[in-house]
Amino acid sequence: MLNILVLGIGQCGNRILDSINSEAFGGNGTFAKYYSNQKFPASVKTIAINTAINDLKGLKYTLAKDRFHVPHLHGVGANRTLGKKVFEDNKELIMGEIDKRGSFDLIFIITSTAGGSGSSFAPRLVEELKAAYNAQIVCIAVLPFREEGSISLQNTAFCIKELIEEKPNGILLVDNQYLKKYAGDIKSAYDKINATTARRLLFLIEALNSEMLMVTDLGDLKTVMNGGVGIGTMGFYESDNGNTVKATILGSFKPSGLLFPANVYTEGARAMLIIKGSKKYLDLDLINKTIEELSTEVGQVFKGVLVKKGPAKVLSLFTLNSIPELDRLYASAAVAIRTEKVKREESKKQLDNAFACIEELEPIY
Amino acid sequence: MNGVRILVIATFFVFVLMTPVVVASGNDSYYIFDNELQVNEGITIETSIHIEVVEVKRIPLERAKFRITSYQRPERMITVFKEDGPQANRYETYSGASIYLDVIGVYSDSVQFRVSGPSNWRVTDYYDVDPEEGGGEVDEAVTVPKLKITRTLDISSVQQGQTAKVTFKIKNDGNGTASEIELDEPTIKGAYREGCPTTLDDIAAGATERVSYDLKIVDVEPGTYELNPTLLNYKSESGTSYSSESSSNVLVIVAEEVLAPELEIKLTIESDDDVIICGERFSVTVRIDNTGNATTGRITVKSHLPDDVRVAGGEIDPVYESIKPGDYEEYEVTMIAYEPGKHVIKMDVLWADEEASASAEFWAERSGFDKYYIYILAAIPIVLILLWLIKRRREYSF
Ligand SMILES: Nc1nc2c(ncn2[C@@H]2O[C@H](COP(=O)(O)OP(=O)(O)OP(=O)(O)O)[C@@H](O)[C@H]2O)c(=O)[nH]1
Numbered sequence: 001m002l003n004i005l006v007l008g009i010g011q012c013g014n015r016i017l018d019s020i021n022s023e024a025f026g027g028n029g030t031f032a033k034y035y036s037n038q039k040f041p042a043s044v045k046t047i048a049i050n051t052a053i054n055d056l057k058g059l060k061y062t063l064a065k066d067r068f069h070v071p072h073l074h075g076v077g078a079n080r081t082l083g084k085k086v087f088e089d090n091k092e093l094i095m096g097e098i099d100k101r102g103s104f105d106l107i108f109i110i111t112s113t114a115g116g117s118g119s120s121f122a123p124r125l126v127e128e129l130k131a132a133y134n135a136q137i138v139c140i141a142v143l144p145f146r147e148e149g150s151i152s153l154q155n156t157a158f159c160i161k162e163l164i165e166e167k168p169n170g171i172l173l174v175d176n177q178y179l180k181k182y183a184g185d186i187k188s189a190y191d192k193i194n195a196t197t198a199r200r201l202l203f204l205i206e207a208l209n210s211e212m213l214m215v216t217d218l219g220d221l222k223t224v225m226n227g228g229v230g231i232g233t234m235g236f237y238e239s240d241n242g243n244t245v246k247a248t249i250l251g252s253f254k255p256s257g258l259l260f261p262a263n264v265y266t267e268g269a270r271a272m273l274i275i276k277g278s279k280k281y282l283d284l285d286l287i288n289k290t291i292e293e294l295s296t297e298v299g300q301v302f303k304g305v306l307v308k309k310g311p312a313k314v315l316s317l318f319t320l321n322s323i324p325e326l327d328r329l330y331a332s333a334a335v336a337i338r339t340e341k342v343k344r345e346e347s348k349k350q351l352d353n354a355f356a357c358i359e360e361l362e363p364i365y
Numbered sequence: 366m367n368g369v370r371i372l373v374i375a376t377f378f379v380f381v382l383m384t385p386v387v388v389a390s391g392n393d394s395y396y397i398f399d400n401e402l403q404v405n406e407g408i409t410i411e412t413s414i415h416i417e418v419v420e421v422k423r424i425p426l427e428r429a430k431f432r433i434t435s436y437q438r439p440e441r442m443i444t445v446f447k448e449d450g451p452q453a454n455r456y457e458t459y460s461g462a463s464i465y466l467d468v469i470g471v472y473s474d475s476v477q478f479r480v481s482g483p484s485n486w487r488v489t490d491y492y493d494v495d496p497e498e499g500g501g502e503v504d505e506a507v508t509v510p511k512l513k514i515t516r517t518l519d520i521s522s523v524q525q526g527q528t529a530k531v532t533f534k535i536k537n538d539g540n541g542t543a544s545e546i547e548l549d550e551p552t553i554k555g556a557y558r559e560g561c562p563t564t565l566d567d568i569a570a571g572a573t574e575r576v577s578y579d580l581k582i583v584d585v586e587p588g589t590y591e592l593n594p595t596l597l598n599y600k601s602e603s604g605t606s607y608s609s610e611s612s613s614n615v616l617v618i619v620a621e622e623v624l625a626p627e628l629e630i631k632l633t634i635e636s637d638d639d640v641i642i643c644g645e646r647f648s649v650t651v652r653i654d655n656t657g658n659a660t661t662g663r664i665t666v667k668s669h670l671p672d673d674v675r676v677a678g679g680e681i682d683p684v685y686e687s688i689k690p691g692d693y694e695e696y697e698v699t700m701i702a703y704e705p706g707k708h709v710i711k712m713d714v715l716w717a718d719e720e721a722s723a724s725a726e727f728w729a730e731r732s733g734f735d736k737y738y739i740y741i742l743a744a745i746p747i748v749l750i751l752l753w754l755i756k757r758r759r760e761y762s763f
């Protein structure tokens with residue numbers, strides 16, 4: 001059985017982590033935790049880490065002992081510089097807390113890229129965890145709504161840059177902006193995005209831990225995540241019963257099912273497909289044939305088949321060779337930073353001019 | 366209206382009763398005697414009735430004591446008070462005719478008195494009484510028998526249907542043999558004499574004779590009766606008649622007592638406030654008393670228990686061969702009641718063709734534990750769930 005650690009950092013990370021815990025209860029609503037026990041597909045440890053105690057308090061399905069407050073009340077206010085300092089100050093505490101949970105084969109770090117705490121802690125955590133554990137580390141980075149403002153964009157830009165520099169095994173993107181379509185208001189959009197992300201993550205964990213026919217394993221994951229720029233995302237498709245397994249597999253590559261906008265056929269580097277369902281829906285020959293076809297376009301495609309009661313479901317996980325959306329994001333981030341800089345300088349100049357008026361003057365009483 | 370009638374009746378009676386006197390007072394010739402006599406002087410009326418003045422007293426009340434003797438009648442002492450009126454002092458003679466004494470005046474040693482009676486009766490003799498003799502006619506020449514009769518009853522109270530034994534003790538205190546002794550024993554209506562002699566053998570001077578008979582009370586209502594004096598008439602050897610009488614006796618007749626056993630059964634439940642605990646033993650004491658006056662025959666006890674009451678120890682329906690009057694049998698049974706609520710235990714005791722019952726009531730309550738057992742049982746999972754919820758809540762609250 002795989003030992004997996006899931007860290008949710010900052011408000012966004014905490015909330016997605018809480019969704020994972022909620023899903024582990026079967027997703028049965030608020031009261032499930034009072035009558036049922038969590039069931040993870042592997043040995044999963046979760047820790048919610050935050051500088052804002054209120055964010056931790058808002059969680060519902062995460063054990064209190066799995067919520068770790070980094071003593072710096074009320075967050076770092078989206079200030080990554082401050083966030084890094086707080087991390088440095090509390091590094092031992094944080095690592096000690098993680099260490100209590102034993103050793104791990106795979107670590108997921110979930111964070112938003114736009115906030116202060118999560119986005120600054122995540123790269124540092126990758127660095128520390130790599131040093132401390134011989135485990136694969138996959139980051140799940142949540143991109144902001146583009147209208148959130150220049151600080152969000154700037155944080156995202158630096159966060160992703162720093163994450164890549166720390167070389168985790170991979171980065172999976174979840175784009176709030178792209179997934180806004182899930183719901184009209186932000187709150188329900190968040191909930192929906194969190195639940196979707198949580199389910200896909202658990203699906204992935206289940207597949208990695210499974211000892212079934214044609215399984216995928218950590219090695220496959222590592223290879224997939226190594227492809228392209230090391231950044232990817234996840235897609236998902238559930239067939240209604242009329243579909244062939246081929247249609248279901250192809251469905252999981254459709255942009256509408258992805259967590260981040262990409263064209264798998266043009267930009268995909270490597271992929272992993274996890275196919276789950278009742279045996280009668282899983283035509284192995286067809287699966288193999290479909291994957292062969294896909295490989296010619298997407299490159300290396302790993303597959304895992306999980307026989308489990310239910311309609312056929314496919315989770316696709318892939319890395320990308322190029323990420324136009326990220327390029328656009330960096331471009332706008334750069335514009336935002338420059339604009340910010342110019343505005344600052346202008347404001348400063350204005351203030352300097354104003355002060356110049358009273359230069360060499362003394363107050364007279 | 367009633368008043369008037371009573372008055373008329375009363376007047377009529379007075380008139381009838383007073384008739385001889387009224388007649389006598391209306392005409393002097395009806396007084397047999399109307400004169401003064403000295404103490405120890407006597408008169409004889411119609412040769413057979415003797416009236417002697419025994420003593421006179423003026424203090425505290427004027428009175429005179431007379432001795433009256435007559436044929437076939439015992440000697441009688443009569444004290445007559447002045448102004449008592451003749452009616453108060455009647456003396457009935459053997460023939461059934463009565464005479465009446467009336468004291469007119471009392472002097473130091475004489476008395477003026479009147480004797481009234483049948484108009485044709487006359488004083489036939491005046492005589493002096495020898496103080497030594499003390500009674501009767503002076504008959505110095507011959508021996509005189511003098512019988513004294515005492516009558517006793519073996520019981521003073523006799524039941525209807527039973528018999529009282531009447532005994533006469535007759536003693537001859539005289540100096541001559543009493544012969545031709547006739548015993549005139551009165552009786553009570555409804556009672557019969559068995560073996561009561563009417564004549565007795567001669568009794569020599571100084572001898573004592575005992576005679577007894579059974580007085581069978583057959584059809585007499587319960588009550589207190591006076592048995593009138595027994596009259597003895599006898600003669601001396603010379604043929605002179607004498608009589609004496611016993612004192613009267615009182616006999617109480619009580620209702621006939623029926624001999625029958627009578628049983629009473631009593632149940633006693635040992636408990637506080639007649640409340641017992643379901644499932645716990647309690648004892649019931651059954652006591653059967655023979656309150657009757659006869660020994661019973663075979664006795665059986667039959668119990669009637671509520672459905673949920675069981676006998677846990679002891680014989681609940683014993684059989685006894687007999688119980689003597691005033692005696693009792695007692696036994697204890699241990700029982701258990703299983704259901705809460707009011708219970709009635711009934712027991713019948715049966716003997717001959719009769720039966721008596723008793724019942725006892727008690728409340729059965731669930732024990733403290735039993736009462737709350739169900740709640741405790743129900744509470745355990747609730748408490749466990751609550752503890753679980755609290756634990757979970759604490760685990761998930763930060
Ligand atoms: N998908 C998703 N995104 C969220 C959620 N909460 C916040 N975000 C996004 O996360 C970003 C803000 O970062 P947070 O995670 O709130 O910031 P933080 O890491 O807590 O850092 P500070 O609050 O600045 O200390 C924004 O882009 C939000 O849109 C959530 O529940 N789900």
Ligand SMILES: [Mg+2]
Nearest residue numbers: 010011052075
């Ligand atoms: Mg926060």
